[in-house]
Structure formats: structure tokens, C-alpha cells
Amino acid sequence: MSSPPPTTAPTERPLRADAQRNRDSILAAAREAFAEAGLDAQMEDLARRAGVGVGTVYRHFPTKEALVGALVDDYFAGLATEAERALEDEAPWDSFEGFMWRAAERLGANRALSEVTADGQMREGAVRAGLDRMLGELIGRAQRAGVMRPDVSPDDVPMIMCSLGRVQLLGAPGGPDAWRRHLSIMLDGLRATGARPLRRSP
Amino acid sequence: MSSPPPTTAPTERPLRADAQRNRDSILAAAREAFAEAGLDAQMEDLARRAGVGVGTVYRHFPTKEALVGALVDDYFAGLATEAERALEDEAPWDSFEGFMWRAAERLGANRALSEVTADGQMREGAVRAGLDRMLGELIGRAQRAGVMRPDVSPDDVPMIMCSLGRVQLLGAPGGPDAWRRHLSIMLDGLRATGARPLRRSP
DNA sequence: CTATAATCGGAAGAGGAGTTCCGGTTCTGC
């Protein structure tokens, strides 16, 4: 995960065939397990899904956190792709909005991701993926076109995604699609139309 | 907590003087500990703050969860007061907005509350406090006056508070006041001005 | 003041989840 096919750092010599196969199984199993159970997914369950022993999991990933890290990296790699795609679209508002919807969709696809949105780990991942720059461009473009309120900052995006993650974990009211309402309202708040100055302190 | 001065159910005979004193200390300590450390606060630390042994804590509250429950009840009692206050204010939008700000302020005052917003426990608490009815009134009033988009539902409020709770736990970007920006944007999205229909599915 | 019942304190118990360890097994280069 996070690197091309061989899934091995370029400087190291390639894994033994069986080891490589196991590593791939483990990553796939981790994705599944964390997607379903969130961060509470247990290493033993994960190992069982991958068809290996826990020891083998630990041979490939030193800690549980490292496995989550792989997921996070994956997520941001996907976001970077979406951001590039959005930048190709010239429509100043729609490209931004489209990005937000797709990012939220990806976030919601894995429970562990939604749970982890408040962690510092996430922000580092975003930086690594070069998202900051692209987000800034997306937002700046919309603002110059006058369709987004001028006081929105790129930092607002992680904040919004973080809150969306929480709503995605929510059960009852609004059902599993409540987050769509949430994002919808939020986007309206970000538009230039009728917005009042953002409030910063009481 | 949750009941008037004697802090004892009316049907039981009063606690022994020392027991009552300890119970109060424990509640105060719990508030402090959970406010600072969130749900991770440990029973032993909490007992130390209260100046009693853990056994004494468990004599008064059967589980850790029961203690958190007391906090939650407190929170909703406070919200109910705020809602009544808001209903006395005739201004259809400002009364609603004022309620939201005050509710968020209370939520942010205790880390454990922010953490627990996604739990079902919370929703029961809200019902118990009769918040649903008052919220419905607050929202209906604003909608009839044409200052709030007509497709907002009372269920959106817990959703918004839940997401705010998450933002309040956030560290870096935006600083500790990021949630104010968040709520500010959200409120703009809820206004009638320039809103587009809420999106429910992709 | 004394008897007694309620209460206290904190050491020990219980359970759960991540991590380590090492004998046994399986590849890979020669």
C-alpha cells in the first residue's frame, strides 16, 4: 500500500515470494477489518482474515498503528488524485464541491478513517500527499471567481472533513446518509451568497 | 448532579453524613477529571482527586459509565434551561442562533462530552430533558418567519452538535476556536438566504 | 457510651488487547 505494485521500498532487496504474498493478504485483510470494525478491529481477527498468524502480521508491520498508517496513506493518495482531477475541471465552484463530495465518500467508506480524522497522523498524511497546495488553488480559484466567501481558508477543509467523519459514525437520526445533509448545509455556508463574516471568538 | 441539593432520590432515606460528603466530592472530581482528560480519565485518578479510595467511588456509582451518565444528564439539564431561555426571546433567528452558540459552549467545556456526542446515550439524555419539543418549536418559529430554510429538521441539531464536538477535540489547524468558524459557517448554511435544496443521496 | 450497621480504602482480581518469542517450516542460491 502507498507504493506501486511490488509494495517494497526500492532500496531493499525484494521479499521472498511467500512473504510478499502474505504482506499483500495482510494489507487487504487490514482494509477490510478496519473498514468494518473501525480502530477497534483486533490484530488477531485481522490475522485470521489474512490467513496468517499474528506473528506474521508483526513481522511486516511493527505495530497496529503502522497498519492504520498504511490505510491513511492510501486515503490521502486517493484524495490527491481527486484533487488533481478537480483542478482540471475549470468550473470554479463545481470543481471544489465535487472534490468535497468525493473526499467525503472515500472517508465514509472506511470506519477507521472516519474515527481517526481528529488525529495528528491525518494531517501529516495530507502534507505528504501535497494536498495543501492543491486545496489552496481550488479555494483561491473559487474565491477569485466570487462564488466562495473570501474568508474561507484551506485549513477549513480538514476541519470540515473531520466533522463529517464524526457524522458518518452516527447512527439513528438522519440515517446513514445524514452526512450528506451535513455537507450540503456546510457547502451552502461556504458559498458567497448571503454569507456573513465568520465568527472567531465569543 | 441531576437532582436538587440533597442529591438523593426522594424515596430513599438520606445518606450518612460522611457518605453524602464523599458523594459530592466524587461528582466534583469526576467533572474535573473528565473535563480535562476526556473519557480516558481513570477511576483511580478520579478517586484521588476526590480524596477517597476507588472502592468508595464504586459504592456510589456502579460503573464508570454511570459517572459519565451523570455528566451527560447535567449537560442536558443545562441545555434545557438554555432552550427555555431561547424560547422567551421572540426574535425568530437570533433565539435559535443564540441557543446553538450556548449549547456549543457548554459542550466544549468538557472534553468527555465532546467525545461522547456520537453515543446513543446522548440522544436518550436529550429526550429525557424534553429538548426535542423545544428545538422543534425554535426551528418551526424561524421557518415560519422565513429566516430559516424550510427543509431543516430538528434532527439536524444533534447532528450538528455531534460534529461540533469533534471539531472541539481538534488540535492544530484553526486553533482551539476552530469550532466557532465551523458553527458560523453551518449557521449560514441553515439560513434561508441563497440556500439550495439539501442533498440526500449521491 | 456502646452496639451495630453503614461506609471506607486500597490491595488484589479479572479480562482484554497489543506484542514478543522461538521451535518448526519453507524458500532460494549453489
Place this chain on the structure above:
DNA sequence: GCAGAACCGGAACTCCTCTTCCGATTATAG
């Protein structure tokens, strides 16, 4: 085909925190 390195499996270990237990202590009734 063989030797040796690399890898595997999963039982055992560690750590952590909630909860229980019971002898010692303290408040209240008579």
C-alpha cells in the same frame, strides 16, 4: 538436492484499567 537464511504460527507474556472484596473505621440510635 542441500544448506542456510528467511519466514511462519500461535501460545505465552505484558501492560493497563475497570471492578470486586473484605477487614478496618466511623457515624448514628438508644
